[in-house]
């Protein structure tokens with residue numbers, strides 16, 4: 001007698017992963033643990049990377065060559081390579097023999113690139129999409145715990161969006177659709193909010209270091225300050241949360257900052273001015289500043305811009 005079939009397991013879609021780096025391995029493990037997919041093949045150019053991804057995910061088969069991806073069928077294909085490799089990778093897959101692309105969903109996770117990167121597979125029958133989680137996967141281990149409630153923006157073919165909507169929801173994500181045209185500005189916003197926030201932290205650390213303050217004291221100064229400001233901005237809105245010399249029209253303070261930065265850390269001079277101009281735009285909406293103060297600050301920022 002045949003062993004009884006587990007009806008859930010037997011209907012799970014199989015997921016092949018090409019490029020199991022930080023994002024690829026994290027999504028694969030979350031999807032596998034949620035019981036949303038069966039992990040199929042894992043391919044990276046360097047097989048050691050694939051083996052470490054296999055160990056992290058806890059499932060799947062490492063294949064050493066792209067051609068070996070055709071050794072078992074899959075309904076879902078994740079191309080989680082760097083953005084610039086997605087298009088070529090899709091083309092290489094399209095040239096492989098022995099894969100039926102009908103009834104497959106192929107997706108990548110770039111915030112900028114659209115599903116059009118995968119058009120060579122769409123031409124063979126796949127449903128294609130881009131699915132961008134607004135999440136920083138700097139540590140896959142930490143992302144396992146913090147992924148829930150991440151917004152994942154979906155763009156592409158209707159069938160693929162339906163499939164990915166349920167996949168990302170299965171791992172606790174919130175989904176929203178986005179148009180291809182909106183992706184550059186959407187992605188720029190997420191880069192500024194995430195990566196540039198880290199760059200801003202680094203810039204403040206550099207200024208403190210030049211002031212002779214580093215290590216634990218630097219962290220004790222910046223950690224609560226940045227957390228408070230971010231929390232205030234997110235709860236009260238950026239106009240109400242803004243404090244400091246620009247909101248008060250303290251022109252002498254701004255000039256002193258610019259002089260010190262120019263002297264000690266000239267590479268941060270334009271950063272200070274550019275963010276100062278955005279702060280001034282916010283401060284003007286508070287309606288506390290006089291025309292004279294606004295003009296003086298504009299003159300200070302624009303005159304000093306290099």
Ligand SMILES: NC(=O)c1ccc[n+]([C@@H]2O[C@H](COP(=O)([O-])OP(=O)(O)OC[C@H]3O[C@@H](n4cnc5c(N)ncnc54)[C@H](OP(=O)(O)O)[C@@H]3O)[C@@H](O)[C@H]2O)c1
Pocket residue numbers: 018019020021022023024043044045046047049050080081082083085089108109110111132133134135136137138
């Ligand atoms: N990291 C994030 O926070 C984040 C957030 C949202 C979206 N994303 C998106 O997720 C995607 C992956 O980013 P990531 O940060 O996970 O990158 P990553 O950590 O650098 O991983 C990329 C993986 O792709 C493999 N790879 C590179 N070129 C390849 C090729 N031609 N064929 C097959 N595999 C290849 C690399 O391994 P080998 O060198 O061994 O091939 C590596 O394991 C990108 O589209 C990115 O925009 C990332």
